[in-house]
Amino acid sequence: MTATRPDAKQQETPRGGLVVEDLGVMLTGRPVDVVDDIDLVLHPGEVVGLVGESGSGKTTVGTSLLGYARAGALISAGKVLLEGRDVLKMPWKEVRQIRGEEIAYVPQDPASALNPSIRIGKQLVELQELRGVGTAESRLQAAREGLAEVGLPNDDEFLRRYAHQLSGGQVQRVALAMAFLPKPKVLVLDEPTTGLDVTTQKMVLDTMAALCRSHGVSALYVTHDLAVVANIADRVAVMYAGQVVELGPKDTIFANPSHPYTRALLDSIPHLSHARALRGIPGRTPAPGARPEGCRFNDRCAYAQDKCRQQVPPLLTVAPDHEVRCVRVDEIGAWDINLGTVPDADPDKARDVILSVEGLDVFYGRKHIVHDVTFDVAKGEVVALVGESGSGKTTISRSVGGLHKEWTGTIAFEGRSLATSARKRSAEDRRRVQYIFQNPYLSLNPRLTIEQIIKRPMELFGLAKGKDATDRVVELMEQVALGSGMLHYQASRLSGGERQRVAIARALAAEPDVMICDEITSALDVSVQGSIVSLLEGLRQQRGISMLFVTHNLALVRSIAARVQILQAGRVVESGSVVEVMDDPREEYTRKLLSNSPRID
Amino acid sequence: MSATASAPAAPSFLRRAMNQKRFAFGFVVTLLVVAFAIFAPFFSPYGEQETAGSPYSKAGLFGTDYLGQDVLSRLMHGGQGVLVISVLATLLGMVLGILIGVVAAYAGGWWDEVLMRFNDVLLAFPQILLALVVLTALQNPSAWVIVVLVGASHAPRVARVARGVALGIVSRDFVVAAEALGEKRSRVILAEVLPNMVGPLLAEAGLRLTYSIGLVAALGFLGFAADPGAANWGQMMNENRLGLATQPWAVLAPVLMIAIFTIATNLMADGLAQISQRGED
Numbered sequence: 099m100t101a102t103r104p105d106a107k108q109q110e111t112p113r114g115g116l117v118v119e120d121l122g123v124m125l126t127g128r129p130v131d132v133v134d135d136i137d138l139v140l141h142p143g144e145v146v147g148l149v150g151e152s153g154s155g156k157t158t159v160g161t162s163l164l165g166y167a168r169a170g171a172l173i174s175a176g177k178v179l180l181e182g183r184d185v186l187k188m189p190w191k192e193v194r195q196i197r198g199e200e201i202a203y204v205p206q207d208p209a210s211a212l213n214p215s216i217r218i219g220k221q222l223v224e225l226q227e228l229r230g231v232g233t234a235e236s237r238l239q240a241a242r243e244g245l246a247e248v249g250l251p252n253d254d255e256f257l258r259r260y261a262h263q264l265s266g267g268q269v270q271r272v273a274l275a276m277a278f279l280p281k282p283k284v285l286v287l288d289e290p291t292t293g294l295d296v297t298t299q300k301m302v303l304d305t306m307a308a309l310c311r312s313h314g315v316s317a318l319y320v321t322h323d324l325a326v327v328a329n330i331a332d333r334v335a336v337m338y339a340g341q342v343v344e345l346g347p348k349d350t351i352f353a354n355p356s357h358p359y360t361r362a363l364l365d366s367i368p369h370l371s372h373a374r375a376l377r378g379i380p381g382r383t384p385a386p387g388a389r390p391e392g393c394r395f396n397d398r399c400a401y402a403q404d405k406c407r408q409q410v411p412p413l414l415t416v417a418p419d420h421e422v423r424c425v426r427v428d429e430i431g432a433w434d435i436n437l438g439t440v441p442d443a444d445p446d447k448a449r450d451v452i453l454s455v456e457g458l459d460v461f462y463g464r465k466h467i468v469h470d471v472t473f474d475v476a477k478g479e480v481v482a483l484v485g486e487s488g489s490g491k492t493t494i495s496r497s498v499g500g501l502h503k504e505w506t507g508t509i510a511f512e513g514r515s516l517a518t519s520a521r522k523r524s525a526e527d528r529r530r531v532q533y534i535f536q537n538p539y540l541s542l543n544p545r546l547t548i549e550q551i552i553k554r555p556m557e558l559f560g561l562a563k564g565k566d567a568t569d570r571v572v573e574l575m576e577q578v579a580l581g582s583g584m585l586h587y588q589a590s591r592l593s594g595g596e597r598q599r600v601a602i603a604r605a606l607a608a609e610p611d612v613m614i615c616d617e618i619t620s621a622l623d624v625s626v627q628g629s630i631v632s633l634l635e636g637l638r639q640q641r642g643i644s645m646l647f648v649t650h651n652l653a654l655v656r657s658i659a660a661r662v663q664i665l666q667a668g669r670v671v672e673s674g675s676v677v678e679v680m681d682d683p684r685e686e687y688t689r690k691l692l693s694n695s696p697r698i699d
Numbered sequence: 700m701s702a703t704a705s706a707p708a709a710p711s712f713l714r715r716a717m718n719q720k721r722f723a724f725g726f727v728v729t730l731l732v733v734a735f736a737i738f739a740p741f742f743s744p745y746g747e748q749e750t751a752g753s754p755y756s757k758a759g760l761f762g763t764d765y766l767g768q769d770v771l772s773r774l775m776h777g778g779q780g781v782l783v784i785s786v787l788a789t790l791l792g793m794v795l796g797i798l799i800g801v802v803a804a805y806a807g808g809w810w811d812e813v814l815m816r817f818n819d820v821l822l823a824f825p826q827i828l829l830a831l832v833v834l835t836a837l838q839n840p841s842a843w844v845i846v847v848l849v850g851a852s853h854a855p856r857v858a859r860v861a862r863g864v865a866l867g868i869v870s871r872d873f874v875v876a877a878e879a880l881g882e883k884r885s886r887v888i889l890a891e892v893l894p895n896m897v898g899p900l901l902a903e904a905g906l907r908l909t910y911s912i913g914l915v916a917a918l919g920f921l922g923f924a925a926d927p928g929a930a931n932w933g934q935m936m937n938e939n940r941l942g943l944a945t946q947p948w949a950v951l952a953p954v955l956m957i958a959i960f961t962i963a964t965n966l967m968a969d970g971l972a973q974i975s976q977r978g979e980d
Contacts (some may be wrong), residue, residue, distance in 0.1 A: 520879045541872035545894040
């Protein structure tokens with residue numbers, strides 16, 4: 099599999115740091131590579147971002163630095179050299195010693211890494227006891243220092259808390275403190291900020307980067323989020339289908355991405371500073387065993403030629419420290435970050451209000467969640483509800499959709515006020531306001547076929563029956579870019595992006611005037627998000643469908659919405675047209691959100 | 700519509716099940732016992748109530764029983780009653796239990812609370828005691844009384860399991876989506892919720908079948924069979940227990956049959972439970 103590498107490079111194994119050579123991981127059952135031909139150097143004090151979409155093998159690479167492969171896979175080739183010693187060749191007792199002490203791991207979900215029934219202080223001390231670090235007194239002192247380093251309080255009260263008494267960001271920083279306590283040389287972070295709000299994410303990232311630099315720790319930051327990498331990494335490795343396709347200094351990767359995949363990925367990311375026509379990458383990431391011959395990306399690449407299908411391209415050095423796995427790297431021309439830029443939605447456009455919310459108060463039992471929210475949505479307009487978790491954005495959308503009924507105030511559709519729950523609304527109102535859920539893995543019945551799922555709203559609302567309905571299903575599937583071959587698939591056979599398209603098709607089947615989109619891209623990869631967003635934009639333009647778009651991603655708002663409501667703790671703190679709010683925010687909170695959002699522009 | 704909705708899932712589930720040794724073995728043995736109960740009466744050397752010799756003699760394969768009837772023939776005739784009653788009782792118990800459980804889970808709130816607390820009261824009653832109380836009150840209990848009693852005593856147990864499984868499903872977004880579209884409640888239950896409960900419920904049915912057989916046999920042993928003269932595996936144990944020392948086969952043969960059948964159905968239930976756990980996507 100290893101292609102001839104023309105660049106006999108960097109054998110000067112740096113002191114400290116970590117060198118990965120020709121690493122490969124296979125499935126145990128079948129001779130199928132999960133990842134292969136991975137070469138990576140982590141210099142001391144350096145943060146390397148390992149970026150890839152789901153199925154790219156980034157987490158597999160991350161854990162193999164600790165000599166670990168998940169059940170069903172095994173590390174089949176290569177070396178992981180820590181100061182000249184190969185971690186993969188060590189006896190398991192030594193590996194156990196090294197894990198945590200010299201190579202530390204911060205998991206994606208820190209809440210599951212902390213024991214919920216042991217106090218924070220005890221856990222930090224216990225860790226040192228296990229490693230035999232220090233004495234009884236020095237351990238407690240070290241625990242306090244560790245907490246101070248990550249910017250947490252270290253008084254007795256805090257040490258006595260349990261994990262559930264901390265916020266998500268605090269838990270993640272405790273996990274970070276634990277990782278740094280034994281003074282490791284290498285840190286592997288597996289998407290440690292996924293699921294955190296932008297403000298907390300920024301705080302955790304800054305803490306992490308500062309610690310790595312001050313302690314001279316090399317870090318591998320595994321993530322799917324290019325924007326996060328742009329903020330913290332020194333160098334970036336982009337992975338696709340089990341191989342590193344591009345590797346280089348951060349600035350080079352973002353200013354001059356040379357692999358078609360990196361470019362496509364960057365094209366699908368929204369910017370904070372201006373609206374973009376987002377584009378997805380056609381097709382889906384191939385699973386191990388189903389990857390194409392030659393260049394792994396050839397079946398989705400716009401520049402692919404016959405020679406791309408024949409041989410696996412080697413990593414070519416195009417500039418110092420900049421390597422690209424593409425044979426046509428010199429032929430595909432330059433890339434411009436502003437290529438997809440489109441004008442922002444016109445803030446002065448005449449509006450024809452179709453849905454209006456006035457004085458909305460929402461309750462869960464006795465808890466008052468949303469306070470006096472007022473906004474409206476015009477025909478063919480996208481209005482975004484933005485806020486951090488707990489801001490009440492989803493609660494509002496569920497109330498509008500009639501999924502949550504404990505609310506007071508007025509929600510009017512074409513001037514008629516709507517009943518609280520969907521069941522009490524007229525069939526016509528139910529048909530014209532459609533809801534699309536956040537998680538496409540939960541929103542489709544796994545026992546039904548795609549045809550049954552999409553057809554149901556038509557039958558229910560009496561729009562079409564039998565053969566007509568089937569024809570319309572095929573038509574809708576084409577509109578959402580799904581082949582009609584999937585007609586009889588069960589939802590469980592589809593990928594996340596495909597499922598979300600089915601969910602959109604189901605909403606479209608009812609011929610709605612308003613679609614409520616509840617974080618519909620947050621569970622998806624960026625390239626899939628790009629294609630879903632461009633699909634929605636097309637629907638808005640062709641059919642004049644209005645949308646209420648709930649999201650936590652401000653950059654996405656810029657590209658998709660015309661108006662925005664910024665929510666905090668159940669209240670609208672700022673609202674207006676997207677251009678005005680984002681270019682000239684009036685409220686402190688909005689400014690904070692904008693400055694904390696990771697950006698690549 | 701609900702039948703067509705669940706149809707595509709069923710064959711693949713069964714195919715997956717047959718690939719599992721535990722289930723396949725249990726399934727085959729269960730089939731053999733059922734086939735024995737159905738077809739054996741046609742081949743029995745003696746009639747159901749025909750005397751073949753003196754009581755507790757060694758004549759025939761398994762000897763004779765307390766009335767001098769051939770044990771093998773009694774064994775061959777005695778399965779049908781037990782199995783039919785058990786299967787019907789299980790079906791009844793499952794249907795009632797699923798109905799209570801799913802409705803409780805789907806309705807939630809007060810309905811859930813009232814249904815399940817009432818259910819708890821029933822659960823507090825020992826299964827066999829309830830049956831005995833009613834049976835002693837009746838002069839000549841017919842077969843369906845036993846079916847109803849055993850089935851009814853299963854219902855609260857099934858209801859707990861069904862509610863537990865359904866709770867995990869009714870909160871999923873596809874059920875909420877159906878609600879938002881304004882589907883009828885009955886259709887939400889039949890087309891959206893129930894098809895996703897097939898695996899765990901099949902496993903539960905297997906387990907309940909095992910209990911049914913045990914219970915029906917126990918009732919027979921205690922003398923509460925529908926027809927006191929007819930051959931019945933449970934009853935045979937009771938009738939012949941005095942001769943256990945001299946002619947153990949008269950008791951052991953029905954015991955073995957019941958044991959084999961319960962073990963086989965249990966294996967089947969276990970296998971189904973495992974597959975349904977693994978098969979959740």
